[in-house]
Amino acid sequence: MPSDANDVTTADARRRLFCGALCVVVMGALATGALAAPVVHTVTIEGFEFRPPVIAVKAGDVVEWRNKDILPHTATAQPAGFDSGTIATGASFRFTAKTKGRVDYICTLHPTMKGTLTVE
Ligand SMILES: [Cu+2]
Structure with missing residues (x-):
């Protein structure tokens, strides 16, 4: 038809x-x-600790620190690399990992808080 x-x-x-x-x-x-x-990896800041304290990501990935503590914290690479500045309670900071290598970081407000970011 x-x-x-x-x-x-x-x-x-x-x-x-x-x-x-x-x-x-x-x-x-x-x-x-x-x-x-990009893949986003989350590091939770809780109990005055970075959780997990050691994280490995691929170049181009994003790392996000989320502060779940009642006090502000920072995620600050030592000696250099990235610096979140103060992350308030409930706030977060994102960093795009571009350079391969290992970066140790601390919270400058509580220097006993330590973490390591490895970019592969
Ligand atoms: Cu802190």
């Missing part, structure tokens, strides 16, 4: 249009890096 043939053609055209639009969206996402989102 002619009407059936027309319906098939219309459905085909719609399908092609949808696939084309989807392709544009996917390519756009790839171009902007939206599909290659």
Whole structure:
């Protein structure tokens, strides 16, 4: 029947249009890096400790320190690398690990708090 043939053609055209639009969206996402989102590693600050105290990530990954203590803390690389500044209770600090190697860090407000970040 002619009407059936027309319906098939219309459905085909719609399908092609949808696939084309989807392709544009996917390519756009790839171009902007939206599909290659970095891995986020969380270090919880609690009980005057970095948990976990030792963490290994890949270059390009993000490390997020979340302060769950009732006092402010910092995550400060020694001698250099990153410095969160004061992280208030309930707040967090994010650092994108770009340089490979090992970085030891402390809380400058409570220097007995120590952690190690290894970027592979
Ligand atoms: Cu502290």
